[in-house]
Amino acid sequence: MTEPLCLQNLSVSRDGKAILDGIDLRLGESERLAIVGANGAGKTTLLRSIVGLEKPDAGDVILFGDVCKRERDYRAKRPRIGFLFQESDDQLFCPSVIEDVAFGPLNTGASEAEARLIAAQTLECLGIDHLAERFTHRLSGGEKRLVCLAGLLAMRPNVLLLDEPTNGVDAENGARLRAALLAFPGAIILVSHDDRFVAEIATRALILAEGRLKPAEIHDHVHSHRHPHIHAKPAP
Numbered sequence: 001m002t003e004p005l006c007l008q009n010l011s012v013s014r015d016g017k018a019i020l021d022g023i024d025l026r027l028g029e030s031e032r033l034a035i036v037g038a039n040g041a042g043k044t045t046l047l048r049s050i051v052g053l054e055k056p057d058a059g060d061v062i063l064f065g066d067v068c069k070r071e072r073d074y075r076a077k078r079p080r081i082g083f084l085f086q087e088s089d090d091q092l093f094c095p096s097v098i099e100d101v102a103f104g105p106l107n108t109g110a111s112e113a114e115a116r117l118i119a120a121q122t123l124e125c126l127g128i129d130h131l132a133e134r135f136t137h138r139l140s141g142g143e144k145r146l147v148c149l150a151g152l153l154a155m156r157p158n159v160l161l162l163d164e165p166t167n168g169v170d171a172e173n174g175a176r177l178r179a180a181l182l183a184f185p186g187a188i189i190l191v192s193h194d195d196r197f198v199a200e201i202a203t204r205a206l207i208l209a210e211g212r213l214k215p216a217e218i219h220d221h222v223h224s225h226r227h228p229h230i231h232a233k234p235a236p
């Protein structure tokens, strides 16, 4: 498959302030890349730029080998990219869980019966089939995260962009999330402040600071307790 994502010299600013300042990034087709950095560093802005929700001042977003400039370029690629928003309530909009997860397949041509079957299978794979008939707005924060992920996985995307997937997720659902991501065959960009989760999932890490991406090292070592760290790589 063609490389799913390439950013070339991408710059995005807001109110005259550079948020992303000449970002270059290539993502391999089954790579799991973590992007870490301080609050406000621009991680969400970077994810939004990838799917065309931010308009760059300069540079190129190349998705699956095609340069995307206009909304219709991005629209053609979005079904292949699952974007987990930082806020689950921005993502869930159907009354019941099963309807929400079936929405994507239904919207891309599956029959109602097929879409519900895909949704039921996806919920089962994630170990949350017991939530199928629940009202989405009555789920807990952690349950909502898993249901949002189910909605993305039901689309069988090539890439997942995950903005703080473990927010509000307890240990049991965290284990479900981890298993699902490790089994996912496509590429992942994981934005997270959860160093332990990053250490478990990511095959590469980058730090976003001052609008630029720098290589990071992932350490996951044991003292008296397990204690993962992620920090900037020393200059060569």
Ligand SMILES: Nc1ncnc2c1ncn2[C@@H]1O[C@H](COP(=O)(O)OP(=O)(O)OP(=O)(O)O)[C@@H](O)[C@H]1O
Residues within 6 Å of the ligand: 014, 019, 037, 038, 039, 040, 041, 042, 043, 044, 045, 046
């Ligand atoms: N809609 C907006 N309008 C104006 N400024 C914004 C908007 N959204 C974000 N910003 C600003 O852009 C900068 C980057 O925000 P962004 O959400 O990308 O950071 P982040 O690294 O994802 O932060 P966090 O770790 O807190 O989620 C911040 O200074 C933020 O205040």
